[in-house]
Amino acid sequence: MQLRKLLRYGYRSLTGEPHEKRDFSFYVMNQLAKWLDMRIYNKHTNWQDDSDFLAVMRRFDPRYPRAKERQFFLYNLARSLRHLPGETAECGALGGASSHVIMSAFEDDRPHHIFDSFSGLSEPTEHDKPATTAVRALQAGEFASPLEATRRNLAEHPHALFYQGWIPERFDEVADKQFCLVSVDVDFYEPTRDSVLFFFPRLVAGGALVCDDYGFSTCPGAKKAMDEAAESLGRRVIHVPTGQGLILK
Ligand SMILES: C[S@@+](CC[C@H](N)C(=O)[O-])C[C@H]1O[C@@H](n2cnc3c(N)ncnc32)[C@H](O)[C@@H]1O
Incomplete structure (x- = not known):
């Protein structure tokens, strides 16, 4: 200095x-x-002062802290897809922060489908072990949060629909729907794989599937699942510096 x-x-x-x-x-x-060999965002980036986005964030319970840059990316992605037909979904909603961002960005009443155990993470597989012991391994049961709290947090969005259960148990209830945006945030290999393989074929042309965990050393299984699924679908994952990864239809 x-x-x-x-x-x-x-x-x-x-x-x-x-x-x-x-x-x-x-x-x-x-x-x-x-x-510390880290980097913080440039202070002149305008997104941090985006008044529409900040108003959306202020409307959500602050007891569920979420990375602002990831929410901003999701918000913008959702806004860019508003012209498309199709519904929206989130796999792994916890308190509902990302679902709130998606529904607020769309500003309409198209159904938004939420899939979550509300009992936290499922069992990890060997693909979910971080490459080094310097990274904390996530455990089954982390992020457990009651469905009723999420329902309350999303009360301003009456078009939110809840499917409590382990992924993919209840996916068949939306098998006949089409989607323009799907957010996947379940941290581990198996539920990420099952979510991508189920939802990607149901995306409308121009739609997007975004994985919140793609670029994190804590979630190697989510990256593997996204990469494998993208390859089998003839696509490539776009890895953005916020840590999210997306596949476009
Ligand atoms: C990191 S949190 C999601 C955060 C959320 N997107 C938000 O906006 O705050 C992960 C969520 O995925 C859910 N989950 C993880 N594995 C699951 C599985 N196999 N089936 C259903 N839900 C699962 C957990 O219950 C938890 O709510």
């Missing part, structure tokens, strides 16, 4: 405009991140 720059920024943050305080905080955090 350059001492003179630090002192100059620090002095301005105390005496200057409000943005100078923000600049100073960013400078300090950025230097710290570099020292």
Whole structure:
């Protein structure tokens, strides 16, 4: 950290405009991140101030914290698909934050189908073991959360439909539907594989399937399932820097 720059920024943050305080905080955090071999987002990216998106986020219970950049990507993806026919779905909804983002982005009353055990993650397979012990292994039962809480969180969206059970047990109830956007966020290999193989053939042309866990060292099984399914479907996964991966129809 350059001492003179630090002192100059620090002095301005105390005496200057409000943005100078923000600049100073960013400078300090950025230097710290570099020292830790990490990266934080550029402070000039406009998405962080997108008022429509921020209003959507404010309407959701803050006790369910979600990565803002991933929600923004999902929000934008959903908005870009609003012209398409077809319904929407989420596999692995927990408290419903991503489902809220999807339904808010569509701003219409097309059915949104939610599949979740509401008992947390299923049993991992050997594909779900992180490559190194430096990465925490997710366990069966993590993220358990009652269906009633999710129903309450999504009360402003009466077109949300709930299917409690282990994936893929209840998929046949929507076998005759078509979808324009499907979000898959179940962390492990088997339910990710089953979700992609069931939903991708039911996407309308131009539709998208997004996996929230694709680029995370904690979820190697989700990446493997997406890559294998994409290959068998003659597609490639688009890996975005937020950690999400998507397959377009
Ligand atoms: C990381 S959370 C999802 C977060 C959520 N998308 C959000 O917006 O907050 C994973 C969810 O997947 C569900 N889940 C995991 N494996 C499952 C399976 N095999 N069948 C059904 N639900 C499953 C869990 O119950 C949990 O709610």
